[in-house]
Amino acid sequence: MSITQKPAVSLANLSFTWPDGTPVFRHLTATFEAGRTGLIGANGTGKTTLLRIVAGELSPSSGGFTSVGSVSYLPQHLILDTTTTVAELLGVQQRLIALRAIESGDVSATHFDVL
Incomplete structure (x- = not known):
């Protein structure tokens, strides 16, 4: 350090x-x-x-x-929520939506801002 x-x-x-x-x-x-x-x-x-x-x-x-900053941990025992996607659990759902929109031809600046 x-x-x-x-x-x-x-x-x-x-x-x-x-x-x-x-x-x-x-x-x-x-x-x-x-x-x-x-x-x-x-x-x-x-x-x-x-x-x-x-x-x-x-x-x-x-x-x-x-x-300094945020601290988090992954608990040993997780409650399974079958309605939540892996992308939501990892906090990348909005990025994936924006990426898919760009890949399909939508060039809105909003999608690029998300990424």
Whole structure:
């Protein structure tokens, strides 16, 4: 990471404990650069809990974190919605519609703006 580039996510002395008193992690300090990042570890070590905290779904017990830009994660368990297309799930539906329109001869500037 260059000196002028800020980390996308920075964890500072982050801890999380479940309401029943079970600790997940304590005093976690780390930085992650922008871009896709994968967390690897054994089941039950707190990977998903950490991602849920950074995504704003859970609050840490102590410590804190900062993030630059948006942070999201792909959950382990997805609810299948059979009415949603793959293009919609990936967020490219409008681009595909514009591309198909251009390919069929429609040269409207609106389609090019979408792409």
